[in-house]
Amino acid sequence: xxxxxxxxxxxxxxxxxxxxxxxxxxxxxxxxxxxxxxxxxxxxxxxxxxxxxxxxxxxxxxxxxxxxxxxxxxxxxxxxxxxxxxxxxxxxxxxxxxxxxxxxxxxxxxxxxxxxxxxxxxxxxxxxxxxxxxxxxxxxxxxxxxxxxxxxxxxxxxxxxxxxxxxxxxxxxxxxxxxxxxxxxxxxxxxxxxxxxxxxxxxxxxxxxxxxxxxxxxxxxxxxxxxxxxxxxxxxxxxxxxxxxxxxxxxxxxxxxxxxxxxxxxxxxxxxxxxxxxxxxxxxxxxxxxxxxxxx
Numbered sequence: 174x175x176x177x178x179x180x181x182x183x184x185x186x187x188x189x190x191x192x193x194x195x196x197x198x199x200x201x202x203x204x205x206x207x208x209x210x211x212x213x214x215x216x217x218x219x220x221x222x223x224x225x226x227x228x229x230x231x232x233x234x235x236x237x238x239x240x241x242x243x244x245x246x247x248x249x250x251x252x253x254x255x256x257x258x259x260x261x262x263x264x265x266x267x268x269x270x271x272x273x274x275x276x277x278x279x280x281x282x283x284x285x286x287x288x289x290x291x292x293x294x295x296x297x298x299x300x301x302x303x304x305x306x307x308x309x310x311x312x313x314x315x316x317x318x319x320x321x322x323x324x325x326x327x328x329x330x331x332x333x334x335x336x337x338x339x340x341x342x343x344x345x346x347x348x349x350x351x352x353x354x355x356x357x358x359x360x361x362x363x364x365x366x367x368x369x370x371x372x373x374x375x376x377x378x379x380x381x382x383x384x385x386x387x388x389x390x391x392x393x394x395x396x397x398x399x400x401x402x403x404x405x406x407x408x409x410x411x412x413x414x415x416x417x418x419x420x421x422x423x424x425x426x427x428x429x430x431x432x433x434x435x436x437x438x439x440x441x442x443x444x445x446x447x448x449x450x451x452x453x454x455x456x457x458x459x460x461x462x463x464x465x466x467x468x469x
Contacts (some may be wrong), residue, residue: 219249223258235269259283260292261297273303284324288329294328297321301335311339330360335371346380367393367400375409383413404434411443420451 201318226241245258266272280296287293301317304310317459318336322329337352353373357366374389390406390413397403409427415423424447427440434440 188447217390219245219252219254219258222248223254226258226261230269233269235265239265239270256283256287256290256292259286260290260296263296267299267303273307277303283442288324294321294325297324298332305335305339311343315339319449330356330363331357334369341372341376341379344380346376349376367397370396371400371402371406374406378409379414383416386410387413404430408434408440415447420447420454423447424451448464 182452207221222245226238226245229235229241230237242258242262242265245252246255246262249255258346259279260283263276263283266279267276277300283290283296284293284300298321301314301321303318305314315336318332318339319333322336325332333352333356337349337356340346340349340352350373353369353376356363356369365368370389370393374393377383377389378386387410390410393400394403395407400406406431411423411426411430412450414420414426424444427444427447430440431437
């Protein structure tokens with residue numbers, strides 16, 4: 174052990190003596206080399222340009238920020254920040270500049286360029302949302318949700334849900350229910366199955382099929398008694414029964430919802446309306462006035 178330490182000491186002594194510099198000097202050289210390597214790598218990936226884009230966005234200079242992010246994509250297309258920058262181009266156009274077509278263009282470029290990017294599923298989802306919520310183009314939105322399902326099948330359930338809503342809004346209730354049922358079949362472990370069941374039942378109600386609606390709502394309550402949709406399901410059952418003319422049943426259900434339904438004002442108005450209908454039915458009909466013929 175002493176020999177080994179002596180040899181090591183001798184090496185260090187010769188090293189310092191030969192160059193006239195301490196080991197600390199050479200550690201500084203190594204650190205500077207490592208730092209320069211990282212700076213060069215950062216420059217190759219567009220790190221400085223990306224940072225400038227962030228600064229412009231924080232300063233609310235959105236057009237300049239978009240131009241800077243586009244520069245990252247153009248100058249460093251293979252850099253790891255290129256997809257991030259393209260995603261930011263889409264977001265700024267969508268959320269800050271409200272230039273929806275340019276946002277769509279950026280999002281589509283991202284999905285096409287790098288479908289494996291963690292930003293790509295959200296980019297494609299936002300394209301569909303823009304068609305649905307900003308353009309009111311439900312058929313266009315359906316096409317975009319279908320594209321999402323094709324490219325990102327492992328995350329398809331939420332896109333199918335949105336597509337089903339589009340069909341219901343288009344009053345294509347059967348197609349909407351078909352999509353909701355596909356979610357339950359293909360993705361049985363989702364944590365919002367009660368929501369899907371509620372939407373199926375509600376689609377029947379909107380279509381005017383009150384009997385089917387009541388059946389589906391009751392199945393929802395049986396399977397998910399503590400669902401956040403339970404009160405809404407009972408309210409919808411009451412409305413369906415009212416439409417079928419079962420006023421007393423409807424009234425009983427609504428009265429039991431007092432203190433649990435989220436909109437007490439709407440609940441009380443509905444209760445009052447049914448009470449008035451029941452009272453009107455109980456009133457005796459006024460006697461018919463028989464007109465006598467005038468004698469000549």
